[in-house]
Amino acid sequence: MFLDASGSAPLTKRTIEAFQAGLAEGWADPARLHTESRRSLALLDGARAAFADALGARPEHVHLAPSAHLALERVIAGINAARRGRDRILASAIERDATLHAARHMTAGNVTLLPVDSLGHVDLDRLADELCVPDVALAAVQHGNHEIGTLQRLEAIADLTAAARVPLVVDATATLGHVPAPARWDAVVGNAADWGGPAGLGIVALRPSTRWLPVWPEGDDWAPGGVSVPGTLAAAVALQERLETMATTDARLRAMVDRIRTAAASWPGVDVVGDPDERLPHIVTFSCLYVDGEALLTSLDREGIAVGSGSACTSSTLEPSRVLASIGALSHGNVRLGLHPGVTEAQATRFLEVMPRIVARLREQAGAPAL
Amino acid sequence: MIQVDARGLLCPLPVIELAKAAKGAAPGTELTVTCTDVAARLDVPAWARMTGHTFVGEKETDGGAFALTVRLS
Numbered sequence: 001m002f003l004d005a006s007g008s009a010p011l012t013k014r015t016i017e018a019f020q021a022g023l024a025e026g027w028a029d030p031a032r033l034h035t036e037s038r039r040s041l042a043l044l045d046g047a048r049a050a051f052a053d054a055l056g057a058r059p060e061h062v063h064l065a066p067s068a069h070l071a072l073e074r075v076i077a078g079i080n081a082a083r084r085g086r087d088r089i090l091a092s093a094i095e096r097d098a099t100l101h102a103a104r105h106m107t108a109g110n111v112t113l114l115p116v117d118s119l120g121h122v123d124l125d126r127l128a129d130e131l132c133v134p135d136v137a138l139a140a141v142q143h144g145n146h147e148i149g150t151l152q153r154l155e156a157i158a159d160l161t162a163a164a165r166v167p168l169v170v171d172a173t174a175t176l177g178h179v180p181a182p183a184r185w186d187a188v189v190g191n192a193a194d195w196g197g198p199a200g201l202g203i204v205a206l207r208p209s210t211r212w213l214p215v216w217p218e219g220d221d222w223a224p225g226g227v228s229v230p231g232t233l234a235a236a237v238a239l240q241e242r243l244e245t246m247a248t249t250d251a252r253l254r255a256m257v258d259r260i261r262t263a264a265a266s267w268p269g270v271d272v273v274g275d276p277d278e279r280l281p282h283i284v285t286f287s288c289l290y291v292d293g294e295a296l297l298t299s300l301d302r303e304g305i306a307v308g309s310g311s312a313c314t315s316s317t318l319e320p321s322r323v324l325a326s327i328g329a330l331s332h333g334n335v336r337l338g339l340h341p342g343v344t345e346a347q348a349t350r351f352l353e354v355m356p357r358i359v360a361r362l363r364e365q366a367g368a369p370a371l
Numbered sequence: 372m373i374q375v376d377a378r379g380l381l382c383p384l385p386v387i388e389l390a391k392a393a394k395g396a397a398p399g400t401e402l403t404v405t406c407t408d409v410a411a412r413l414d415v416p417a418w419a420r421m422t423g424h425t426f427v428g429e430k431e432t433d434g435g436a437f438a439l440t441v442r443l444s
Contacts, residue, residue: 271421289421290387312382312410320382320410330417331410332383368387369394371422 001347004308006146006174006283006338009196011238018237019198022230030229040229047236054239055181055188057205063222064203064232068173068191071202073102074222075187075212076140079167080106082211083137090114090130090139090166092122092152093326099140099171106215107137114141118327119275120150122157131164138167143182146174146194147310147323147336148274149257149283158184167210173202177242178280179250186210195242196340197235200228242341249341254281256339256348261286263352267359268371273329282339285310287324288359290368291333299358300335305351308336333359375404378436382410386418389441393424396443403440405432415439 002010011019026043028036044064052059065071076099080089089103093113103111112130115123122141130136139161144151154170161168162184170185177195182188187210192201204222206212218224242249258276261284265272269289288296293311300307310321311334320331335355339348375392377385385406392402404415412429419426419441427440 269421271417287417289418290383290390292383312408320413325413328413328417328420330421331413332386366383366387367391368383369390 001304001343001350002306003337003339003343003347003351004306005340005343006194006308006336007191008193008199009338009340010342011196011198011234012241014241015196015198015234015238019230019234022233026229026233029226031226043229043233044227047232050236050240051190051203052205054176054243055190055203055205056183057188058208061206061208062203063206064201064227065222066200066202066225066227068189068194068202069098071189071204071222072096072098072171072173074215075169075189075204076102076138077106077215078212078221079169079187079210080137081213081215083167086135086137088112088133088135089137090127092116092141094120094145094147094323095140095142096146096171096173097322099169103140116326118329119278120145120148120273120323120327121275121278122152124153124156124160127157128160131160131166136164136166138169140169140171142174143170143172143188144175144179144280145274145323146283147321148285148327148329149280150275151175151179151278151280153278154182154184161186174283175280177239178246178282180246187212192231192235192238195235195239197238198228198231200231201235203235245341250281253339253341253343256343256345257281257284257337260284260337260348260352264355267356270359271330273324273327283337284339285334285336287311287330288333288335289330289371290363290366291359292362292366293332293334295362296333296335296358299362300354303354303358305354308338310334310336373400373402375402377404377406377408377411379407381408382414385411386414389415389418390422393441393443398443400443401427401440402443403438405436405438407436411439412437415441
């Protein structure tokens, strides 16, 4: 069973059918002048209108990129470029690597990380203080965190950035399709794969007042080489399906996550992280004392259970998750669940049966003392 | 004062060694674990919080290792 639906999710039947229809109808390059090309372009425009509607933006201000990563990079680079004379970027300490890498690259490292509290909320006093200095090109704050599920208090954050006339870039790549879209932003970014669309599409919306300049000379500023027409069509259908079923999915997954959080908190030596209330409905993360994260993932995989982890030994860099470090959470033995709408109560029950057994075995093998 | 040498060990082993040394030690005892694994710098304070002990602080030692000290409750 797949419990790692953060950043990707199984495609529904309706999404796969839309993708197949896109392959049949939208195979032509949308940039040419013939009928076939216009058909592809019409599919892209229809999808763009659906994204605009979901974000509360105008279609002409919605841009498509070949990945959410590239979308974040282009947004940050282009807004930064339009803010000449201001050379510092503010970002929450738990933003995605894509955001921080782009911010550091564009400012030659002049990035101030805003600390977060133990639940993952940005320190608003610190944000207000930093905004007093008139050198800020933009502020980047997530709508919700992809690892711990905490939702930021964007109303209060946007009040501060708007008063300082600093553009607010909101990374909604973990939240679109799961909770109502954020209302307060100057630029917002989404990830189609995260809401159950095919991988390979990032979306961006800008406000009419948001100034953005192209940084690369590639013709198409957002998607050099274009985006996949079938993929974009399927992404729009997947988002539509998520929006139609959001209320019931939210209630069901939220209750399931509550059940998992309560159970995990009752196991000895387990640290459940993230805001228990102001959170995404489908993400839950906890860390198990004295347990090797890689061994944990491998053992669960052997039981047919796929989960994610922020532990150092499971990452390519052997560095523990920056998100877990920023909130002061235990970084080893970390398990991150992302529940997609198809996860059943029976699957959650099985996970809750298997998990403590594996943790106990791994602790015993490691010679850990009793808790 | 108890010293635990966990240099060269990767997570979660430095914390396990610390926990073993803490077993049976009297309340108020200070334990210092020396490690090279960066994750231990997060995990020793987290261990102290989760097990009801007090994290005292961290010092960089010669050779790029970190000495992390906790006081037992």
